[in-house]
Amino acid sequence: MGGSDTFAALLARIEQLEAEVRELRHDAHDVSASIGRVDRAAVSRRRLLGLAGAAAAGAVGAAVTGVAPAAATTGTWTFGQTSNDAGSAETGLTSTATTQTLSIHNTGTGSGILGTSTSTDGSDFAVKGSMTATSGATYGVHGTNASTTANAVAIRGDATGASGQTNGLLATNASTTDTAAAVRASADGATGATYGVYGSNGSTSAGAVAVFGEATASSGAVIGVKGTVASTTKDAAAVRGDATGASGQVFGVLGVNTNSTGGAGVCGSGASGIGLRGSSTSSAQLYLVPSSTTAGPPTSGSHNVGEFFVDSTGVLFQCVNSLSGTWVRQSPLVTLASPVRIYDSRSTGGPLALNEDRQLDARANSSGVPTTASAILVNLAIANTVGTGFLGLFKDGISYPGNANINWFGSGQILSNAATTAVANSAKFKVHCGGGSTHVIVDLIGYYP
Numbered sequence: 001m002g003g004s005d006t007f008a009a010l011l012a013r014i015e016q017l018e019a020e021v022r023e024l025r026h027d028a029h030d031v032s033a034s035i036g037r038v039d040r041a042a043v044s045r046r047r048l049l050g051l052a053g054a055a056a057a058g059a060v061g062a063a064v065t066g067v068a069p070a071a072a073t074t075g076t077w078t079f080g081q082t083s084n085d086a087g088s089a090e091t092g093l094t095s096t097a098t099t100q101t102l103s104i105h106n107t108g109t110g111s112g113i114l115g116t117s118t119s120t121d122g123s124d125f126a127v128k129g130s131m132t133a134t135s136g137a138t139y140g141v142h143g144t145n146a147s148t149t150a151n152a153v154a155i156r157g158d159a160t161g162a163s164g165q166t167n168g169l170l171a172t173n174a175s176t177t178d179t180a181a182a183v184r185a186s187a188d189g190a191t192g193a194t195y196g197v198y199g200s201n202g203s204t205s206a207g208a209v210a211v212f213g214e215a216t217a218s219s220g221a222v223i224g225v226k227g228t229v230a231s232t233t234k235d236a237a238a239v240r241g242d243a244t245g246a247s248g249q250v251f252g253v254l255g256v257n258t259n260s261t262g263g264a265g266v267c268g269s270g271a272s273g274i275g276l277r278g279s280s281t282s283s284a285q286l287y288l289v290p291s292s293t294t295a296g297p298p299t300s301g302s303h304n305v306g307e308f309f310v311d312s313t314g315v316l317f318q319c320v321n322s323l324s325g326t327w328v329r330q331s332p333l334v335t336l337a338s339p340v341r342i343y344d345s346r347s348t349g350g351p352l353a354l355n356e357d358r359q360l361d362a363r364a365n366s367s368g369v370p371t372t373a374s375a376i377l378v379n380l381a382i383a384n385t386v387g388t389g390f391l392g393l394f395k396d397g398i399s400y401p402g403n404a405n406i407n408w409f410g411s412g413q414i415l416s417n418a419a420t421t422a423v424a425n426s427a428k429f430k431v432h433c434g435g436g437s438t439h440v441i442v443d444l445i446g447y448y449p
Helices: 003-035 045-065
Strands: 128-131 139-145 153-159 167-173 181-187 195-201 209-215 223-229 237-243 251-256 308-310 316-321 326-329 334-344 357-361 375-383 389-395 406-408 415-422 428-435 439-448
Touching: 128 167, 139 195, 153 181, 153 209, 167 181, 167 195, 167 223, 181 195, 181 209, 181 237, 195 223, 195 251, 209 237, 223 251, 334 357, 375 389, 375 406, 406 415
Parallel strands: 139 181, 153 195, 167 209, 181 223, 195 237, 209 251, 389 415
Antiparallel strands: 128 139, 139 153, 153 167, 195 209, 209 223, 223 237, 237 251, 308 316, 316 326, 334 439, 357 428, 375 415, 375 439, 389 406, 389 428
16 A cells, blocks of 8 residues: 555544534433533543544554564564564565565675575475476566675575585576576676685585575576676685585585486586686595496487596596597506516517517516506517517417517517507506517506506
């Protein structure tokens, strides 16, 4: 009801009260005439108008404030108080507005909205935003921050429960429209360590997260959590998650992707800067959890160039061709503390003869090479050569492929060369002799997991 409508109603009420006063005076005159004694002071115009004025003032106060007594705990919401107790009842607010149902602005130094929850229940939230529309660039929670002050945040959620699957901020998005986001926050400050989304979690329970974003739509470029930052200051972050629990499998940021046709649990992109950054002073900056079932690279599904996959044996693979699904093994060389001689024909086996294939073991002499190794790096030496010829190293279990790792061009030569060869199960490999004969010495430098 507008202000003019309210006071018009009050004036009408006052006129009604004046009419009642006139009627009371008339009744008082009749009584006085009939019984000859009446205390007119009890029904005087002044007293009656005073009562009417009091009633009107009460009506004005109720209309202006629109509140019930401060002691009420249900059915009311009193502004200007430090607390409102609704008991066990929920407070709902609905509208058909095309902008916002509720808009809160704080021009002071405090927060616009602060949500806290001490519940340890897995389904309770400090702040929860839910957008149920299935299309449109909808947002469960949207926060913008133009502050240039360090540590200013657009949306901040703190989960202070010491146990239980608590969430600082949880948002879900069912939209299938591109760019729709469960949580979207922008930090527009040009300077300062500002954050689009900041989540901190002190829980030590497994599965507790500071920021959790879930995109459940089966199609569309939907995003669980999206953060953008315009700050040029070092360490400014669009999304930052701190896991401060001293124990338990806690996560600063956890992204889960259940879409079988693509998508990402966490997506980071940068036009001229870093898309995704991880830092740690005493632990791993990036942890790729190995597959629990698959040995070797993926053999089905669609993949993108640049994807990485760690199989069940801990080997890292990189996708280099999305059309053919080609994966390249990226396991690094494990260099031994010092070279280990794993074979010397001068003491075992004698010189290699023409077209001989001799099996060797990379684990010899307690070299430390695991049975799961894929390849080895060696120094290959020859001595007491006869005529001309070459040696070639190759994986055990296959036919000699025709390669050469070292050549000699006369009798009595001593030569050496670095060589890399694949090894079969149990780290076995072979050496092939082409041409004359020679002794062979193999010193192991390192291996590839």
